[in-house]
Amino acid sequence: MIVSPESLAIHNSALVLDTHVDTPQRFVDDHWDFTGPLDGGHLSLDTARQGNLAGTFFALWPEPTQWRGRYAHRTFALLDGVLEQIERHPEALALCTTPAEILAARAEKKFAVLLGIEGGHAIENNLGLLRIFYRLGVRYMTLTWANSNEWADSSGDINDPAIPHHNGLTAFGREVLREMNRLGMMIDVSHVSDKTFADVLEVTRAPILASHSSARALTAAPRNLTDDQLRAIAATNSVAMANFYPAFIDETWRTTWNAQRSERMLAHKALQAEYTAKNQPMPHSASDRLDRSFAARLRRAPFVSLIDHIDHMVRIAGIDHVGIGTDFDGIPSTPEGIDSAADLPKVTAALHARGYNSEDLHKLLGGNLLRVFSAVQAAAGSKS
Secondary structure: OOOOHHHHHHHHHOOEEEEEEOOHHHHHHOOOOOOOOOOOOOOOHHHHHHOOEEEEEEEEOOOOOOOOOOHHHHHHHHHHHHHHHHHHOOOOEEEOOOHHHHHHHHHOOOEEEEEEEEOHHHHOOOHHHHHHHHHOOEEEEEOOOOOOOOOEOEOOOOOOOOOOOOOOEOHHHHHHHHHHHHHOOEEEOOOEOHHHHHHHHHHOOOOOEEOOOOEOOOOOOOOOEOHHHHHHHHHOOOEEEEOOOHHHHOHHHHHHHHHOHHHHHHHHHHHHHHHHHOOOOOOHHHHHHHHHHHHOOOOOOOHHHHHHHHHHHHHHHOHHHEEEOOOEOOOOOOOOOOOOHHHHHHHHHHHHHOOOOHHHHHHHHHHHHHHHHHHHHHOOOOOO
C-alpha cells in the first residue's frame, strides 16, 4: 500500500490510539526494553513514532492455565513490568489515566502508556482487587478472555459442555459492572459470549468498549461482533475497535488456521511438558514462537481484509463508533503489509482511498476512543 503525501499528512495530524497490545509479557518474560530494537515484536517506541502512534492500552493478561491460582499475582507482575518501563524512561513515556493526560503526553512528545486488564479472572472474584487495580492506573477490564470465569461467560468456550456456564453474567458479575461504572473503568466486551454482551447492556449506565473485535458478518469467529451488536454499540454511544489478527479478519485464513489445530495442540502439549518438567510456567514468548511457526506455513491474510472489516463496522455502527485495537504482540501473524506499528499510516491511506475524509479518519484513529473514555469517567462516582 503506497501512502500518499495527503494521506500521510492526515495520519500524522491525528491522535492515533490503539486499545489493545500484549507487549507487557515481553517486558516481564523476555526482559525486553520498549525503547530498544523491535526484536521480533510488533511494537516498540521507535515503531510507534514512525507510525505516529500516540499511545496504547497495554493489556495485562494472566494466561489462565499457566497462572491458575495466581491470576492476580501474574497481573500485578505485568503491571509492574509496564510501570518499570515508565520509571526507566520518564523522558519518553508517561502513564496516562485520563483523556486529559493523554493529550498532555502528546503535547510533551511522550508516548501515552495506558493500562487494561484482559480477563476478569484477574480480580479473583474480589472487588477490592478491582479497586486496587484502578488505583494503580487500570482503566478498562475485558470481562473474560477465551475462558469463562466464575461470573461471566466467554465466547471462547461457550460451546464446551465440560465448562460450567452462567447464561451470561451472574449476580456478582452485575455487581462487578456496577463497580466499574462507579470507578470510571471502561467495560470491555471483547471475548464475551453473546448473552454476556446482552447482559452488559442491561446493567451498564456508561458507554462500553470492544477493545479488539472485528465483524462477524465478514469472518465467522465467535470473538467478532455481529451486526446487531455493532448497532447496539452505536445506540449506547460506545466504540468497537477492529482487531488486526488474520483469524478474525479473513475467513480463508481462519479456516486454514483452524485446520491445523490438532497438530498445533500436540506441539503445544509437548512444549508444555518441557516447562512442566522444570516446574516452570511456560512463557508466552515460547508458545508465541510455536504459533508463529505454524502461521508461517500459511499465506498471510490480504491487507484488504483488514480494511474491509473497518469499512463494514463503520457502515453498520457509524463513523463515531469504530477505532483500532491491533492485538499487536499477542497474535502469531498480521495482514500483508502490517509488520509493526510503523505501518499504521497504510491503514489511513487505504481508508482515505475509499473516501474517508480527514475528520472521519481522526475519529477512527483515536477521537472515538477519547470520547468514550471521557464519557465513562464523566459517569463515574455514583452507584445508582
